Amino acid sequence: MIKEPVNIIGAGPAGLTAGIVLRRHGFPVRVYEMSSEVGHRLNGDFQGLENWTSEKDITGLLREIGIETNFLCVPYHRGIIYAPEMKPAEMKSERPIFYLVKRGTMPGTLDMGLKEQALSLGVEILFNHRLDKFDGKAIVGTGPKGADAVAVGITFETKMKDQAFAVLDDNIAPKGYAYLLINQGYGTMVTVLYREYKRENEYFERMLKFFRDTINPDIRNERRFGCYGNFFIWDTQIHHEKLYVGESAGFQDCLWGFGMRYAILSGYLAAKSLIEGSDYDMLWQRELKPMLETSLINRYLFEKIGPAGYRYLAKKFADSNPCDFLRKHYNYSFFKHLLLPMAKKKYESKVKDTNCNHENCTCVWCKCGESACP
Numbered sequence: 001m002i003k004e005p006v007n008i009i010g011a012g013p014a015g016l017t018a019g020i021v022l023r024r025h026g027f028p029v030r031v032y033e034m035s036s037e038v039g040h041r042l043n044g045d046f047q048g049l050e051n052w053t054s055e056k057d058i059t060g061l062l063r064e065i066g067i068e069t070n071f072l073c074v075p076y077h078r079g080i081i082y083a084p085e086m087k088p089a090e091m092k093s094e095r096p097i098f099y100l101v102k103r104g105t106m107p108g109t110l111d112m113g114l115k116e117q118a119l120s121l122g123v124e125i126l127f128n129h130r131l132d133k134f135d136g137k138a139i140v141g142t143g144p145k146g147a148d149a150v151a152v153g154i155t156f157e158t159k160m161k162d163q164a165f166a167v168l169d170d171n172i173a174p175k176g177y178a179y180l181l182i183n184q185g186y187g188t189m190v191t192v193l194y195r196e197y198k199r200e201n202e203y204f205e206r207m208l209k210f211f212r213d214t215i216n217p218d219i220r221n222e223r224r225f226g227c228y229g230n231f232f233i234w235d236t237q238i239h240h241e242k243l244y245v246g247e248s249a250g251f252q253d254c255l256w257g258f259g260m261r262y263a264i265l266s267g268y269l270a271a272k273s274l275i276e277g278s279d280y281d282m283l284w285q286r287e288l289k290p291m292l293e294t295s296l297i298n299r300y301l302f303e304k305i306g307p308a309g310y311r312y313l314a315k316k317f318a319d320s321n322p323c324d325f326l327r328k329h330y331n332y333s334f335f336k337h338l339l340l341p342m343a344k345k346k347y348e349s350k351v352k353d354t355n356c357n358h359e360n361c362t363c364v365w366c367k368c369g370e371s372a373c374p
């Protein structure tokens with residue numbers, strides 16, 4: 001049977017995963033990418049592929065959906081966590097808490113690994129092709145469009161050994177967190193702000209001072225970067241025959257921004273819906289929505305706790321198995337879901353395209369023409 005070609009807009013982890021899975025099932029695939037290379041939005045920084053939300057190890061899950069780990073993917077079993085006015089707490093787990101991956105345009109990154117897999121399977125990637133309008137069916141994975149969280153940080157060279165640190169402190173990362181990840185002579189230090197974006201320089205300086213005063217990292221050849229993340233929950237992710245995946249669908253961990261898992265899984269689910277002829281909305285609502293909603297409620301609760309709450313969390317991470325503790329709190333709970341209406345009201349999507357005329361809209365990311373959209 002001849003399979004209909006699939007167009008994908010955006011060569012991030014979501015779009016590339018969809019392309020890889022579709023090619024494995026014999027679909028001709030063309031990906032449009034606005035930049036000259038994949039991973040352009042990222043900066044050679046380390047990120048954590050979280051390993052707590054599913055019982056199954058994330059690398060096993062990737063293998064199952066047809067994604068190879070041909071990129072830097074290092075298990076981290078421990079980390080030090082800081083909260084105000086308390087001694088640093090060490091969390092440890094036999095199961096990796098997260099896998100450290102690198103993001104960006106250089107060799108070894110998740111982005112380059114996915115690109116290589118896609119190209120070797122025969123996915124066509126058209127670089128320097130920005131598509132703002134597209135008629136007809138497509139998968140859209142164009143990434144975040146609004147800032148619900150802002151990240152500022154540095155990548156650097158160092159002589160420190162491989163380790164991971166996290167900080168919960170509103171004076172360093174208001175309603176967010178800061179982290180320092182070291183691997184094989186390179187480091188990434190970032191503060192993630194969920195408030196007071198305009199004071200990003202001040203919070204960046206405070207984070208730098210904090211890490212200098214506490215662990216005195218040896219920082220050389222640093223390069224500064226800044227970026228943002230976007231989350232929202234809508235009832236449908238099919239708009240004008242387009243299936244939205246990854247952060248362009250608002251799929252993001254609303255609590256702490258661990259969006260890579262959502263991006264990859266939603267790309268897989270969009271591909272699966274085309275392969276099987278099944279309903280994409282039904283698939284993501286079943287597989288992703290309960291966790292997505294819980295993360296929104298977690299954000300709502302996290303914003304209410306202050307230093308005492310941060311100390312409680314740090315202590316819990318240290319005293320229990322951090323993967324089990326996080327899995328319990330990241331997954332669906334009936335009582336927690338009673339808070340959903342309040343959480344939804346508080347965090348309304350910032351995605352609004354004021355330039356769109358809304359009539360017969362074919363915009364790649366504006367969904368305003370849809371009656372189902374808020």
Ligand SMILES: Cc1cc2nc3c(=O)[nH]c(=O)nc-3n(C[C@H](O)[C@H](O)[C@H](O)COP(=O)(O)OP(=O)(O)OC[C@H]3O[C@@H](n4cnc5c(N)ncnc54)[C@H](O)[C@@H]3O)c2cc1C
Pocket residue numbers: 009010011012013014015032033034035038039040041045046047048049050129130131132141142143144151190227228229245246247248252257258259260261263364
């Ligand atoms: C500083 C920072 C730290 C992070 N840390 C973590 C972490 O530790 N763990 C984690 O799980 N997640 C983390 N995230 C989130 C994670 O990076 C994202 O959720 C994930 O990359 C989203 O993937 P995506 O494919 O949806 O979008 P993207 O990765 O943004 O890819 C979208 C692609 O679409 C292209 N594009 C956009 N518009 C168009 C257009 N009109 N036409 C053609 N192409 C277009 C872009 O150039 C880009 O290549 C972090 C994010 C940031 C910014």
